Amino acid sequence: MKRICFPVLMLTALSCCSPVEERPSVGDAPAIEGRAEAEHNGKEKDIAALYSLEPATEAEFDKAATNYTVSFMMGRDDARKVNGTISLKINGEWKLIETLKDTLFNTDDTEMAAYTYLGQNKELNKYLVAGRFYEHHENYLIDKITGEIAATTWSEPAVSPDLSFLANVSLATTMDLTPNGIQVWKVTKNGTTTAIEKYFEINQQEWEAFEMQWESPRSIIIKIIAMKEYEMLKGEPKQEDFIYHRLKIK
Numbered sequence: 001m002k003r004i005c006f007p008v009l010m011l012t013a014l015s016c017c018s019p020v021e022e023r024p025s026v027g028d029a030p031a032i033e034g035r036a037e038a039e040h041n042g043k044e045k046d047i048a049a050l051y052s053l054e055p056a057t058e059a060e061f062d063k064a065a066t067n068y069t070v071s072f073m074m075g076r077d078d079a080r081k082v083n084g085t086i087s088l089k090i091n092g093e094w095k096l097i098e099t100l101k102d103t104l105f106n107t108d109d110t111e112m113a114a115y116t117y118l119g120q121n122k123e124l125n126k127y128l129v130a131g132r133f134y135e136h137h138e139n140y141l142i143d144k145i146t147g148e149i150a151a152t153t154w155s156e157p158a159v160s161p162d163l164s165f166l167a168n169v170s171l172a173t174t175m176d177l178t179p180n181g182i183q184v185w186k187v188t189k190n191g192t193t194t195a196i197e198k199y200f201e202i203n204q205q206e207w208e209a210f211e212m213q214w215e216s217p218r219s220i221i222i223k224i225i226a227m228k229e230y231e232m233l234k235g236e237p238k239q240e241d242f243i244y245h246r247l248k249i250k
Contacts, residue, residue: 050200056246061221064213071159072119072128079117086115088127090147097147100129110134118156123163124194126150137171141196151196154179162217163187169209179203182222184249218249
């Protein structure tokens with residue numbers, strides 16, 4: 001099994017329970033082809049119609065990072081674990097989320113599963129829970145009214161400045177058959193109800209995403225490295241190895 005680089009900021013579980021000779025320049029970064037998905041009114045839509053991609057700089061990434069805000073906040077009494085199962089306040093009452101139950105925790109079994117509460121976003125009316133498995137990682141947005149899983153994301157999503165979109169990049173890994181790219185989710189509000197649906201997903205094997213920052217309500221700057229270079233560096237790139245893209249949502 002190859003090494004997975006998990007994000008530095010990984011919240012703790014609930015207590016109650018050598019460079020290559022030629023690096024691609026920003027402008028020469030590989031075109032995104034491969035598998036891409038988009039959902040719009042229940043129909044698959046041409047992904048190219050939903051976004052554009054252009055070169056960006058480290059300085060622009062750093063500037064966008066200065067406006068970062070935490071999308072999901074954790075309170076002292078937001079969640080519990082009961083016999084390994086996540087319990088959340090759903091419509092004001094504590095409810096066990098049976099699908100989020102630890103299995104074979106702290107083992108090397110391929111069927112292991114461990115769940116961690118990460119916080120809530122009151123504007124979206126959603127909780128966020130992380131799921132860690134033997135060879136992959138997922139996050140779940142749980143509706144605070146129904147208790148249902150509203151969306152399953154590759155990693156912790158970040159909310160756009162105007163709350164109209166969510167976005168998340170894949171976890172950095174050199175493992176085969178794991179997603180590499182970014183997911184963008186559309187937020188639709190209807191009174192107290194907030195629907196979250198996948199707007200588009202870029203999943204390819206040309207580059208590896210490490211971080212993203214919202215630059216504006218429809219612009220994201222992504223910190224990436226070419227996959228071939230990432231593999232040659234054995235998954236341990238230095239700052240000078242990264243390039244940057246600006247993703248504009250249409």
